[in-house]
Amino acid sequence: MDRPYVAAGAFRAGSVLVGGPDLVLLAGPCVLETREAALRSADFLAEVCRRLGVPFVFKASFDKANRTSPGAFRGPGLETGLAWLRAVRDTVGVPVTTDVHLPAQAALAAEAVDLLQVPAFLCRQSDLVEACAHTGRPVNVKKGPFLAPGAMAGVVDRLRGAGAAGILLTERGTSFGHGDLVVDYRGLPVLRALGVPVCMDATHACQRPPLGDTASGGDRSFAAPLARAAVAVGVDAIFLEVHEDPDRAPSDAASMLPFSAVEPLLRSLLALRAGLARADDGREPQGPPRGLDMP
Numbered sequence: 001m002d003r004p005y006v007a008a009g010a011f012r013a014g015s016v017l018v019g020g021p022d023l024v025l026l027a028g029p030c031v032l033e034t035r036e037a038a039l040r041s042a043d044f045l046a047e048v049c050r051r052l053g054v055p056f057v058f059k060a061s062f063d064k065a066n067r068t069s070p071g072a073f074r075g076p077g078l079e080t081g082l083a084w085l086r087a088v089r090d091t092v093g094v095p096v097t098t099d100v101h102l103p104a105q106a107a108l109a110a111e112a113v114d115l116l117q118v119p120a121f122l123c124r125q126s127d128l129v130e131a132c133a134h135t136g137r138p139v140n141v142k143k144g145p146f147l148a149p150g151a152m153a154g155v156v157d158r159l160r161g162a163g164a165a166g167i168l169l170t171e172r173g174t175s176f177g178h179g180d181l182v183v184d185y186r187g188l189p190v191l192r193a194l195g196v197p198v199c200m201d202a203t204h205a206c207q208r209p210p211l212g213d214t215a216s217g218g219d220r221s222f223a224a225p226l227a228r229a230a231v232a233v234g235v236d237a238i239f240l241e242v243h244e245d246p247d248r249a250p251s252d253a254a255s256m257l258p259f260s261a262v263e264p265l266l267r268s269l270l271a272l273r274a275g276l277a278r279a280d281d282g283r284e285p286q287g288p289p290r291g292l293d294m295p
Helices: 035-052 078-092 103-110 126-134 149-161 187-192 220-233 259-280
Strands: 011-013 016-018 024-028 056-059 096-099 115-118 139-142 167-171 198-201 237-243
Touching: 016 024, 024 035, 035 056, 035 078, 035 237, 035 259, 056 078, 078 096, 078 103, 103 115, 103 126, 115 126, 126 139, 126 149, 139 149, 149 167, 149 187, 167 187, 167 237, 187 198, 187 220, 198 220, 220 237, 220 259, 237 259
Parallel strands: 024 056, 024 237, 056 096, 096 115, 115 139, 139 167, 167 198, 198 237
Antiparallel strands: 011 016
């Protein structure tokens, strides 16, 4: 991919430039559990990113509206969840993002967050996509696992037509049979050719959709290699779900990363980008120039 570190359509999510020369991290727990837990996660991730020079956007859902089991924990809900996200933004001082599932939620969420997210299974919902664009916030749309990358052109056109302040497209795997996902890395340059920054969701991509079970499965050990491969191909952001105790998490327990995995993974991603930047045209690599050996 030509000049992989400067994307067309760069935009700002709060203070963070998405699509600029630096790899951006979107990270946080799958779902908001408590205000205190959200602040702990945001504090931890913000400190790691500050130390490594990585622009950071905190993510978490106020409502998991697509749970496998009817009795599964969904989150604190719209009003409380948005209040907690405001607390993260104000207290930790980082931009925040969350996903919305209904058009009526978009304007309310836009008052509390810096970047709106459209879930993968809702990426073709025209009213939702347009409602997000109308808020004046940039919008991250996750590519549905049922879509070819080129099919996202219509989503991009719809967002542009509705006046989106910025567009980010996120790859999170493609359905492979009935109970697995695969990542076709040819899709990343296809998405980027649409003139927008591209993100790789490395943790959802290692999920295994449920087959009559009560929860999604997965294998978090694949998240790091999936992220490294995406950086080698060329992306503008990495999306990671992170939890202080993933095995006890109420959602996506099998695929979320523990706190201890975050810094080593980021260091390896920065090492890859530094090497590719030097090989590209001598641009200054992102982050600290030394101490970025692959773990």
